[in-house]
Amino acid sequence: MSLAALALLLFVSIFLLVLYGYPVAFTLGGLSLIYALCFLDLNVLTLLPNRVMGVMENSVLLAVPLFIFMGIMLEKSGLAERMLSSMAGLFGRVRGGMAISVVVVGAMLAASTGIVGATVITMGLISLPPMLRRGYPAPLATGVIAASGTLGQIIPPSVVLVLLGSVLQVSVGSLFRAALYPSLLLVGAYIVYILLLGIVRPKKFPERDEPLPRDRKFWLNVLQSLFLPLLLILAVLGSILVGLASPTEAAGVGAAGAMLLTWTQGRLDKTTLDTVCRDTTHLTSMVFMILLGATTFSLVFRELGGDRFLVALIERSDLPEYQFLALVMVVVFIAGFFIDFIEIVFIIVPVVTPVFVAYGTDLIWLGILLGINLQTSFLSPPFGFALFYLKGVAPPEVTTGHLYRGIVPFLIIQILLLATVIFFPEWLGVR
Known part of the structure; x- marks a missing residue:
């Protein structure tokens, strides 16, 4: 068997073991080391320490634990509840106003945290019960919450984009800038869909969403609940987009800002800090263990x-760039049913990147397409992770069937956005 065939066998073996349930980090690193010991010159492994240290010294990856810390801290602050209450009052006179509020708050949480699981669970806990009480059908309510909760995959600052920037070896700041317009278009498409549904099928919505009186107290509450999160978003995103700070520096500002916001809500105490630090350490350790395993896999696969x-296979098959892109998008989409986005970023993306480099593909554009695709896979039945998160906090009367039916329109919207970015990237400033 040729070495190239062994490389493909290594990739397939890892993929199958991950699907079977073995830990990703140890599967990536362990199986790659076994293949290296069996089929390669042992001198190859002397390259591994330098690769590992190169990863650990990458200052861009410092943004990962800082963004995770920021997201978990904001989850504990209670600001999401205040934002939802204020936005529901603001849109209360519009049919479907509560659903629009969920989309807007979900987008703001995504821009503040970038962590899908935390956003979906938070939005499910604070918005699903009141939506059901006000007469929203369960499929519509769950679809809006799940779709809004996954906006953190593509709205900067996104942990997914940070990791993609590291793997594709492109500027994370450039990825953030390129993702801005597609993510805003997606939020706008969600809102337009809800408004059109309210016109075409008004029975899906309650008559009114119980608007609050628009007095001075109401506007003051709206200002207070929205001002602090917007200030944090401006501090983090604004400093990156105008070039005042790197993503890592901006993540540090965001982490400090999240602590300050939690303190202003009276929820910053030793227990909260202990919980946030423990959860951050757990998630960060998982990410970096997978990253080190992926580094080992990448070295062995290339050797x-x-x-x-x-690259040679694609060149011989004379497969055009867009056909290969379509193949990769389908593989990533299907893989998202079964494995987490971190695993996809570190297993599949490094394998296909050299082929796209050979094509001369714009890697910033490719990163945005992968980010949107990964977000779509988070929502896709039957294994979408966002659906599992939401089902875990939903009332007993909300069934899995409700979740599956409710998410279909939003999946269609996201697929249309993906097609738009593929065929008209210049419209969105992505390419």
């Missing part, structure tokens, strides 16, 4: 000639 084999 076996896997990347050169794939």
